Amino acid sequence: MDYKETLLMPKTEFPMRGNLPNREPQIQEKWNEVNIYAKVQERTKDRPLYVLHDGPPYANGDIHIGHALNKILKDFIVRYKSMSGFQAPYVPGWDTHGLPIETALTKNGKVKRKELTVAEFRKLCEEYALDQVDRQREQFKRLGVRGDWENPYITLHKEYEAQQIKVFGEMAKKGYIYKGKKPVYWSPSSESALAEAEIEYQDKRSPSIYVAFNVKEGNDAITGDEKIIIWTTTPWTIPANLAICLHPELEYSVVEVNGEKYIVASALLETLVKEFEWENYEVVNKVKGAQLENIKAVHPLYQRDSLVILGEHVTTDAGTGCVHTAPGHGEDDFIVGQKYGLDVLCPVDDKGHFTNEAPGFEGLFYDQANKPITEKLKDTGALLKLTFMTHSYPHDWRTKKPVIFRATAQWFASIKDFRDQLLTSINEVEWVPAWGETRLFNMVRDRGDWCISRQRAWGVPIPVFYGEDNEPIITDETIEHVSNLFREHGSNIWFEWDTKDLLPEGFTSPQSPNGIFTKETDIMDVWFDSGSSHQSVLVEREELQRPADLYLEGSDQYRGWFNSSLSTSVAVSGKAPYKGVLSHGFVLDGEGRKMSKSLGNVVVPNDVMKQLGADILRLWVASVDYQADVRVSDLILKQVAEVYRKIRNTFRFLLGNLHDFNPSTDRVALNDLPQLDRYILIKLNKLIKEVKSNYDHYQFAGVYNKVHNFCTIELSSFYMDIAKDTLYIQHKEHLNRRSIQTVMYEVLVSLTKLVAPILPHTADEVWPFIPGMDGDSVQLTDMPQEDTTVYNDEIESKWDQVLVLRDDVLKSLETARNEKKIGKSLTAAISLYPNSEVKQLLSSIDELEKLFIVSKAEIMGDKASAPEHAEYFDTIAIVVQPATGETCERCWVVSETVGKDKEHPTLCSSCTDIVKAHY
Numbered sequence: 001m002d003y004k005e006t007l008l009m010p011k012t013e014f015p016m017r018g019n020l021p022n023r024e025p026q027i028q029e030k031w032n033e034v035n036i037y038a039k040v041q042e043r044t045k046d047r048p049l050y051v052l053h054d055g056p057p058y059a060n061g062d063i064h065i066g067h068a069l070n071k072i073l074k075d076f077i078v079r080y081k082s083m084s085g086f087q088a089p090y091v092p093g094w095d096t097h098g099l100p101i102e103t104a105l106t107k108n109g110k111v112k113r114k115e116l117t118v119a120e121f122r123k124l125c126e127e128y129a130l131d132q133v134d135r136q137r138e139q140f141k142r143l144g145v146r147g148d149w150e151n152p153y154i155t156l157h158k159e160y161e162a163q164q165i166k167v168f169g170e171m172a173k174k175g176y177i178y179k180g181k182k183p184v185y186w187s188p189s190s191e192s193a194l195a196e197a198e199i200e201y202q203d204k205r206s207p208s209i210y211v212a213f214n215v216k217e218g219n220d221a222i223t224g225d226e227k228i229i230i231w232t233t234t235p236w237t238i239p240a241n242l243a244i245c246l247h248p249e250l251e252y253s254v255v256e257v258n259g260e261k262y263i264v265a266s267a268l269l270e271t272l273v274k275e276f277e278w279e280n281y282e283v284v285n286k287v288k289g290a291q292l293e294n295i296k297a298v299h300p301l302y303q304r305d306s307l308v309i310l311g312e313h314v315t316t317d318a319g320t321g322c323v324h325t326a327p328g329h330g331e332d333d334f335i336v337g338q339k340y341g342l343d344v345l346c347p348v349d350d351k352g353h354f355t356n357e358a359p360g361f362e363g364l365f366y367d368q369a370n371k372p373i374t375e376k377l378k379d380t381g382a383l384l385k386l387t388f389m390t391h392s393y394p395h396d397w398r399t400k401k402p403v404i405f406r407a408t409a410q411w412f413a414s415i416k417d418f419r420d421q422l423l424t425s426i427n428e429v430e431w432v433p434a435w436g437e438t439r440l441f442n443m444v445r446d447r448g449d450w451c452i453s454r455q456r457a458w459g460v461p462i463p464v465f466y467g468e469d470n471e472p473i474i475t476d477e478t479i480e481h482v483s484n485l486f487r488e489h490g491s492n493i494w495f496e497w498d499t500k501d502l503l504p505e506g507f508t509s510p511q512s513p514n515g516i517f518t519k520e521t522d523i524m525d526v527w528f529d530s531g532s533s534h535q536s537v538l539v540e541r542e543e544l545q546r547p548a549d550l551y552l553e554g555s556d557q558y559r560g561w562f563n564s565s566l567s568t569s570v571a572v573s574g575k576a577p578y579k580g581v582l583s584h585g586f587v588l589d590g591e592g593r594k595m596s597k598s599l600g601n602v603v604v605p606n607d608v609m610k611q612l613g614a615d616i617l618r619l620w621v622a623s624v625d626y627q628a629d630v631r632v633s634d635l636i637l638k639q640v641a642e643v644y645r646k647i648r649n650t651f652r653f654l655l656g657n658l659h660d661f662n663p664s665t666d667r668v669a670l671n672d673l674p675q676l677d678r679y680i681l682i683k684l685n686k687l688i689k690e691v692k693s694n695y696d697h698y699q700f701a702g703v704y705n706k707v708h709n710f711c712t713i714e715l716s717s718f719y720m721d722i723a724k725d726t727l728y729i730q731h732k733e734h735l736n737r738r739s740i741q742t743v744m745y746e747v748l749v750s751l752t753k754l755v756a757p758i759l760p761h762t763a764d765e766v767w768p769f770i771p772g773m774d775g776d777s778v779q780l781t782d783m784p785q786e787d788t789t790v791y792n793d794e795i796e797s798k799w800d801q802v803l804v805l806r807d808d809v810l811k812s813l814e815t816a817r818n819e820k821k822i823g824k825s826l827t828a829a830i831s832l833y834p835n836s837e838v839k840q841l842l843s844s845i846d847e848l849e850k851l852f853i854v855s856k857a858e859i860m861g862d863k864a865s866a867p868e869h870a871e872y873f874d875t876i877a878i879v880v881q882p883a884t885g886e887t888c889e890r891c892w893v894v895s896e897t898v899g900k901d902k903e904h905p906t907l908c909s910s911c912t913d914i915v916k917a918h919y
Contacts, residue, residue, distance in 0.1 A: 173479075238300070
């Protein structure tokens with residue numbers, strides 16, 4: 001007889017190798033064929049709604065690893081929620097307006113911008129953006145992200161723009177929208193105003209100059225022959241100087257040195273003495289800043305007056321305590337200048353070049369004017385000192401070029417008018433991490449009004465008309481009409497049609513007695529576009545709702561989408577657009593460096609999927625502490641791939657040993673299960689509880705670690721190792737074998753569901769192999785429920801102790817193997833010398849040999865009676881020696897019963913009984 005034929009070895013067609021790069025597209029094709037997204041929505045249609053609102057990525061170029069992190073995290077949550085009692089639709093979106101698309105079209109030289117009308121250029125921008133959407137959509141789908149990909153929201157869609165116009169109109173109706181001339185961040189490289197959210201800070205080397213302004217009129221507070229010293233790192237703003245600002249409560253010293261008198265803050269005098277290397281100086285007078293108000297100094301270049309004014313923003317942190325004030329180039333300067341009726345002088349044009357309002361420097365780029373301005377100051381004797389310093393300076397986050405403050409006429413959203421509502425709304429939102437609340441709260445508390453206009457072509461027009469008096473016209477009628485026109489025709493008509501054709505029929509206004517109207521040519525800030533998505537998507541789409549349950553984006557979006565969405569939503573609805581906000585960090589290389597092509601450390605999602613598969617990338621996302629910055633590299637991904645291999649092998653082992661198991665007829669009742677099997681069910685249900693709790697709290701690393709540990713510790717190293725003997729050796733219907741299969745079935749079904757949000761391709765690959773399983777996909781099922789009826793503290797405590805004890809035995813076997821005393825553990829016999837407590841524990845276990853996977857295990861005397869050559873542990877001493885007897889041909893146990901039966905001389909007595917009874 002061929003005894004191999006009597007063994008019930010694992011059988012499964014589930015492949016050992018994942019081959020994910022090839023197999024995943026096949027699985028995704030099946031999802032497309034059955035329209036898995038629609039099926040999931042249909043199955044869950046009567047459940048409570050859970051909305052994760054997708055923040056729109058910018059439609060330009062291939063997706064990067066940060067995109068992958070973001071979209072995969074969202075997919076974890078949506079998939080889990082749809083398996084946990086909710087209907088969780090996912091509508092992906094794209095941000096499609098803005099400068100990068102304009103730049104992408106023009107930089108290759110194929111598009112001759114100057115030869116095109118605005119409308120023609122916008123058409124090309126739209127075509128380019130939609131091509132980018134299609135390109136990114138396929139890449140996001142390849143990640144395994146499930147969503148309504150055929151019906152996304154796109155900010156250039158007519159319906160979206162129509163609702164955005166209504167948001168603008170509602171804010172205008174409440175008085176939150178106004179046009180004003182004030183300094184804003186201006187990007188000469190983009191030739192446009194920028195919002196705070198579009199600013200990033202980088203180090204910049206700048207000149208640092210001290211300049212003396214001669215006092216012209218001392219107003220009896222001083223003698224009038226003094227010089228006021230200012231300090232600045234932007235010499236180019238000196239031509240725009242109109243005042244010098246002092247703090248009313250600070251004390252100022254008049255210092256006489258080398259025949260000159262200088263005015264500086266007393267608190268900074270010691271520092272400035274060292275700076276100017278003054279040796280023989282004398283303080284000849286001290287005055288409060290308030291006493292110097294309205295004295296006049298002379299501009300060092302143009303001989304015009306420079307008024308001394310007072311402001312609370314003046315500090316003694318640096319400089320001289322006398323602040324150079326150019327209302328056209330600084331927010332504080334502008335505000336304090338308004339109090340004193342100063343002009344808003346801004347002698348710099350859109351491209352950053354000086355105009356004729358800066359005589360002597362016309363045509364110079366502002367940054368290149370620093371040197372000639374400084375030289376001119378030196379020629380006039382006003383320059384006291386020139387050095388250079390490196391400091392943090394605002395830059396355009398897209399062009400990476402420095403920005404300036406520049407006073408221009410812009411459209412603003414008045415944040416101050418509803419700031420208290422914004423701050424209250426922030427407190428009502430659940431923030432993960434918790435510091436997100438403080439971060440956004442402080443941003444909103446400290447931010448100025450939002451500049452929402454941009455001097456570009458590619459964006460949603462600001463829907464404002466002007467009468468003959470140039471006053472803006474924004475009425476309910478005009479807003480409603482423009483919104484309806486955009487919904488029907490799209491916003492390009494704003495640039496294609498005459499102004500009269502954009503107005504409601506028969507529209508009249510006292511501002512235009514002759515019926516002559518013009519229209520605004522600025523477009524809206526792209527953050528107004530995406531920040532309107534709560535109205536254009538959550539309200540517009542019937543399957544969604546406002547507020548969304550969750551917004552999930554990178555931590556940079558506190559200044560971006562989280563912020564702009566909050567502002568527009570509170571303005572129009574009085575509430576935040578989200579109940580919860582979850583943020584993630586940035587992706588760095590394996591050494592913690594920012595990724596860049598020049599360093600050659602960029603990890604491209606498409607490359608990873610071609611080499612390893614999307615499920616490996618997804619498992620990496622689950623493995624990291626994503627709320628902080630995370631690292632990724634080829635080595636890290638290979639380590640994750642090893643964990644995947646362990647999980648996959650666990651699935652394969654479970655499937656292989658269930659090949660003859662029918663869950664409807666072969667299950668063993670809980671009370672009939674041996675203790676070890678019940679113990680694994682206890683651990684399984686605790687795993688279910690903990691993993692679901694981790695999902696609920698967005699702790700995906702907890703899911704990753706708990707599933708991995710369960711597969712490696714409880715299953716692979718313990719239960720599956722022990723179970724092999726019974727599964728392979730016993731006859732098919734043996735109670736212990738069916739008991740193990742019952743537990744393995746429960747483990748397999750539960751594990752497949754638990755990992756489905758993270759490893760959807762693998763889970764769906766496993767699903768049809770599970771005995772008795774119906775349905776197209778595990779996605780059409782719910783998460784396993786914790787079964788508290790299996791819990792038994794006594795069993796759990798006992799077998800927890802057994803696990804610790806088993807580790808001691810395995811260590812002894814490993815020592816004996818290393819010393820060449822034994823080969824495989826089945827060639828060993830062990831003698832156990834436990835303390836009294838452990839002896840009682842061991843005595844309650846049948847078949848210790850199977851527990852320790854040895855051929856013989858005996859409980860001897862107590863620990864104190866163990867021989868010297870025993871290996872000692874805390875509660876037990878162990879002696880390992882070769883087992884005596886012959887090796888059974890069927891089960892490989894070394895037994896003295898081998899050869900006792902003449903019919904089956906190569907089998908042990910146990911195998912002989914099994915073969916005779918069943919084969």
